[in-house]
Amino acid sequence: MDIPAILGGSPVRDTKIFYGHQCIDDEDIKAVEEVLRSDFLTCGPKVNELEKTLEKICDSKYAVAVSNGTAALHCACIAAGISEGDEVITTPLTFAASANCVRYVGGTPVFADINPETYNIDPESIRSKITDRTKAVIAVDFTGQCVESEKIRAICDEYNLVFIEDAAHAIGSAYNSRPVGSLADMTTFSFHPVKTVTCGEGGAITTDNEDYYKKLVLAHTHGITHDEEMMEEAPHEGPWYYEEISLGYNYRLTDFQSALLISQLKKLDSFKKRRQEIVRRYDEAFGGIPEIIVQKEIPESDTCRHLYIIRLDLSKLKCSRREFYDAMSAENVQCQVHYVPVYLFPYYRHLGYKEGLCPNAEEIYKGILSIPLYPSMTDKDVSDVIEAVKKLTDHYRI
Numbered sequence: 001m002d003i004p005a006i007l008g009g010s011p012v013r014d015t016k017i018f019y020g021h022q023c024i025d026d027e028d029i030k031a032v033e034e035v036l037r038s039d040f041l042t043c044g045p046k047v048n049e050l051e052k053t054l055e056k057i058c059d060s061k062y063a064v065a066v067s068n069g070t071a072a073l074h075c076a077c078i079a080a081g082i083s084e085g086d087e088v089i090t091t092p093l094t095f096a097a098s099a100n101c102v103r104y105v106g107g108t109p110v111f112a113d114i115n116p117e118t119y120n121i122d123p124e125s126i127r128s129k130i131t132d133r134t135k136a137v138i139a140v141d142f143t144g145q146c147v148e149s150e151k152i153r154a155i156c157d158e159y160n161l162v163f164i165e166d167a168a169h170a171i172g173s174a175y176n177s178r179p180v181g182s183l184a185d186m187t188t189f190s191f192h193p194v195k196t197v198t199c200g201e202g203g204a205i206t207t208d209n210e211d212y213y214k215k216l217v218l219a220h221t222h223g224i225t226h227d228e229e230m231m232e233e234a235p236h237e238g239p240w241y242y243e244e245i246s247l248g249y250n251y252r253l254t255d256f257q258s259a260l261l262i263s264q265l266k267k268l269d270s271f272k273k274r275r276q277e278i279v280r281r282y283d284e285a286f287g288g289i290p291e292i293i294v295q296k297e298i299p300e301s302d303t304c305r306h307l308y309i310i311r312l313d314l315s316k317l318k319c320s321r322r323e324f325y326d327a328m329s330a331e332n333v334q335c336q337v338h339y340v341p342v343y344l345f346p347y348y349r350h351l352g353y354k355e356g357l358c359p360n361a362e363e364i365y366k367g368i369l370s371i372p373l374y375p376s377m378t379d380k381d382v383s384d385v386i387e388a389v390k391k392l393t394d395h396y397r398i
């Protein structure tokens, strides 16, 4: 049996590989350069072109490009009219922003538990957390797998809740052949470098609802409008005149970022294909290892997988998750953990959230590791990751 590198053996590879990495090519660079040489660095034509591109990809009526995924969530909460005292149900197994956005508008995040096999928010748990203060649901397509949209939609309709989908992981995924971005009342995206397509920092919201759209536009640019129909003062003083009609923020995306993202989106299909190929190889390799539990997929989801998560069955291993993580690192495979259940962070604990709130999420958190997954991984990279996992499960098997 091979000796793990952490115990003095030789690592499966000589160079470090990380759990995620952006894929930028010469076309992307050229697209940015063109904008840098043009008249508009921001508020120019590329932003509009990006929004049109997203509307097409997401099969949605409207898209609003914003400065990052967190701003997208904040704007969605504003448009949904969430305010002081309102409750919003979300998942604990997510990046903090999915809950923080509720706090930005004075609302209270309420955490529903996850399905222990898919790791996505459990619709029945959503139902059990509804009170007469519940205003919305923020469901996260964890790792890119679609949430159970049909069931969540039905619950939201029954209780008159706004259905917001945090699709930071899920651009390119589809539910029953309908693209993510066309399913919820509002869908938010992130284009951070670890996500499937990137423009450095960036985000967007898609919706079919004109009223939400107007509010999203105002929220992301100071609450200011140039649209005469929306102004209170008519006739106004002159062409320079604009009005601030609500409180908004500067959450605009720049033109050079928009150009980069348009260029990235051209490769979404090929990125998806490669991600799916790698996922298939991992599923095959790990399906046969009894100490590893792989994430279950629902048949409705055609997933453009953002993260590949292995869950260690610690009852069958004589190591902790930390030891396995360190041993992977010594093999030069750098893993990550997605995520610490949000309410266990000090900020939320100080607000009164307590351990034990979502037992499935807490239990699953203990054994998960995200292993490398990105389109530019070579077949050899994928083999190395598989070999490292096999080597360590062989070594630590009880």
Ligand SMILES: *Cc1c(COP(=O)(O)O)cnc(C)c1O
Pocket (backbone or CB within 6 Å): 068, 069, 070, 071, 094, 095, 097, 098, 140, 166, 168, 169, 189, 190, 191, 192, 201, 202, 203
């Ligand atoms: C990345 C991420 C966000 C936040 O996006 P930023 O662009 O980093 O602000 C929100 N929700 C989830 C699930 C994410 O993974």
